[in-house]
Amino acid sequence: MKPSGSIRAAGTRTPRPPEESSISINTILFWAAVCLGILFTIAPLLPLRFVDVFLLSTPLFRRVSTSVCSSGLGAGLRVAERFCSASHLQVRTMASSGAPYAWERRIAELAVQRAAVLTKAVYTARVKGTVTKSDKSPVTIADFGAQALVFGALERNFPADNIIGEEDSGDLRTNSDLTSLVWDVVSTALAETQGLEGDLGTVSGQSQMLEFIDKGACANSATGRVWALDPVDGTKGFLRGGQYAIALALLVDGVVQVGVLGCPNLPGLDGGEEGVILSAVRGQGTTVKPLSADLDKTEPRKTTINAISSASEASFCEGVESGHSAHDVQARIATTLGITKPSVQLDSQAKYASIALGRGELYLRLPVSMTYEEKIWDHAAGNIIVEEAGGVVADMYGRPIDFTVGRTLKENKGMIAMPKQVSEEVMKVVREIAVEHYGPPPKSSL
Numbered sequence: 404m405k406p407s408g409s410i411r412a413a414g415t416r417t418p419r420p421p422e423e424s425s426i427s428i429n430t431i432l433f434w435a436a437v438c439l440g441i442l443f444t445i446a447p448l449l450p451l452r453f454v455d456v457f458l459l460s461t462p463l464f465r466r467v468s469t470s471v472c473s474s475g476l477g478a479g480l481r482v483a484e485r486f487c488s489a490s491h492l493q494v495r496t497m498a499s500s501g502a503p504y505a506w507e508r509r510i511a512e513l514a515v516q517r518a519a520v521l522t523k524a525v526y527t528a529r530v531k532g533t534v535t536k537s538d539k540s541p542v543t544i545a546d547f548g549a550q551a552l553v554f555g556a557l558e559r560n561f562p563a564d565n566i567i568g569e570e571d572s573g574d575l576r577t578n579s580d581l582t583s584l585v586w587d588v589v590s591t592a593l594a595e596t597q598g599l600e601g602d603l604g605t606v607s608g609q610s611q612m613l614e615f616i617d618k619g620a621c622a623n624s625a626t627g628r629v630w631a632l633d634p635v636d637g638t639k640g641f642l643r644g645g646q647y648a649i650a651l652a653l654l655v656d657g658v659v660q661v662g663v664l665g666c667p668n669l670p671g672l673d674g675g676e677e678g679v680i681l682s683a684v685r686g687q688g689t690t691v692k693p694l695s696a697d698l699d700k701t702e703p704r705k706t707t708i709n710a711i712s713s714a715s716e717a718s719f720c721e722g723v724e725s726g727h728s729a730h731d732v733q734a735r736i737a738t739t740l741g742i743t744k745p746s747v748q749l750d751s752q753a754k755y756a757s758i759a760l761g762r763g764e765l766y767l768r769l770p771v772s773m774t775y776e777e778k779i780w781d782h783a784a785g786n787i788i789v790e791e792a793g794g795v796v797a798d799m800y801g802r803p804i805d806f807t808v809g810r811t812l813k814e815n816k817g818m819i820a821m822p823k824q825v826s827e828e829v830m831k832v833v834r835e836i837a838v839e840h841y842g843p844p845p846k847s848s849l
């Protein structure tokens with residue numbers, strides 16, 4: 404694990420790796436801006452291949468353009484950008500966006516999209532390389548492969564950040580056949596997404612793949628910048644042919660600041676192709692795009708939770724697995740709230756995505772056992788995506804979710820997500836039924 408000496412003020416871009424931030428003298432920046440301005444201006448006149456290769460693949464270009472923008476000398480560059488052809492949009496997006504966490508959001512979206520190429524291939528494949536983990540839950544080659552791809556992308560872009568990931572390479576290191584299966588799907592996904600290599604990097608071979616998979620062992624979620632990943636959330640749904648999600652979030656000092664959910668099997672936008680990718684940055688709202696879109700060239704669409712005036716109007720969703728949430732308690736809550744529509748059952752954080760898309764209003768997740776501790780990667784991305792869409796997320800006692808306590812959310816029990824307008828009404832009913840059914844909130848373990 405890398406040292407956690409990476410605490411930065413919320414909302415600031417991750418500094419480039421040490422060697423990249425060394426270009427800091429104003430004179431160099433000024434002349435770099437001038438040169439880039441000239442280059443961008445004459446770009447359309449040059450052979451496309453030369454320009455693309457130069458602009459998109461040289462590390463020097465990335466270093467200089469990042470420094471130029473952050474130093475405020477990017478004006479010439481931005482003016483020159485107007486003359487550029489569409490093939491440079493990738494660079495323009497990277498260089499000119501000043502919104503907090505724009506870089507993190509973009510890389511997280513691209514990484515989730517590339518991971519989805521892999522998971523979709525495994526989803527339809529006959530062999531999924533399923534093994535059962537020590538906690539009896541299933542894991543497939545898609546979980547391992549997607550984790551390797553996403554962690555490789557984080558390592559390339561944010562090498563000082565810490566990472567919490569659901570999987571580790573233990574099962575692979577003792578099973579070379581399984582490792583080969585994972586490598587097959589990783590290398591295929593890399594080949595199919597070559598255009599992303601400049602931004603996300605690659606995986607050089609099986610040994611680096613295992614190294615990447617093991618980058619998620621961080622146990623501290625309270626300080627510094629920490630990414631949390633569930634490479635295939637809802638593995639049971641994934642194996643059953645149901646919903647699943649690739650869920651990635653960035654926490655800064657224990658607060659979720661960025662969340663991305665790739666949901667390959669959710670219905671598309673406007674009746675389009677199946678699959679959506681949602682993302683949220685704290686204070687900037689939640690947006691959605693088709694999962695298969697060219698993300699740099701597609702305008703994000705704002706999405707908001709349905710504003711209802713009474714909980715009785717809600718349709719509610721819950722998990723499919725009766726071992727993961729208490730369907731009977733959820734049904735009782737729904738009846739008490741006056742909800743008449745039957746529940747919509749779907750696996751994974753696709754539930755958070757669905758209500759953020761206005762395809763349902765309420766998500767109820769009451770525990771089957773009070774000893775179960777929800778995992779940070781199962782909720783961090785969904786949490787910010789609902790909150791930024793105008794929703795409220797709380798536990799069954801109405802307490803906010805505490806993401807500072809490590810890999811599990813041990814300070815909370817159960818989970819509910821709802822529109823702000825009815826949150827008091829819903830939380831009152833859920834709290835009363837929770838106390839009656841499970842007893843009062845357990846004492847804090849801190």
Ligand SMILES: Nc1ncnc2c1ncn2[C@@H]1O[C@H](COP(=O)(O)O)[C@@H](O)[C@H]1OP(=O)(O)O
Pocket residue numbers: 540541636637638640721722723724726727728749750751752770771772775781
């Ligand atoms: N006993 C349990 N209670 C609540 N959630 C659980 C339980 N066992 C597993 N899970 C988690 O529920 C998530 C899926 O939720 P849903 O059923 O709503 O789709 C998975 O991430 C799964 O974790 P894991 O990935 O470790 O199996």
Ligand SMILES: [Mg+2]
Pocket residue numbers: 633635636637638780781
């Ligand atoms: Mg999960």
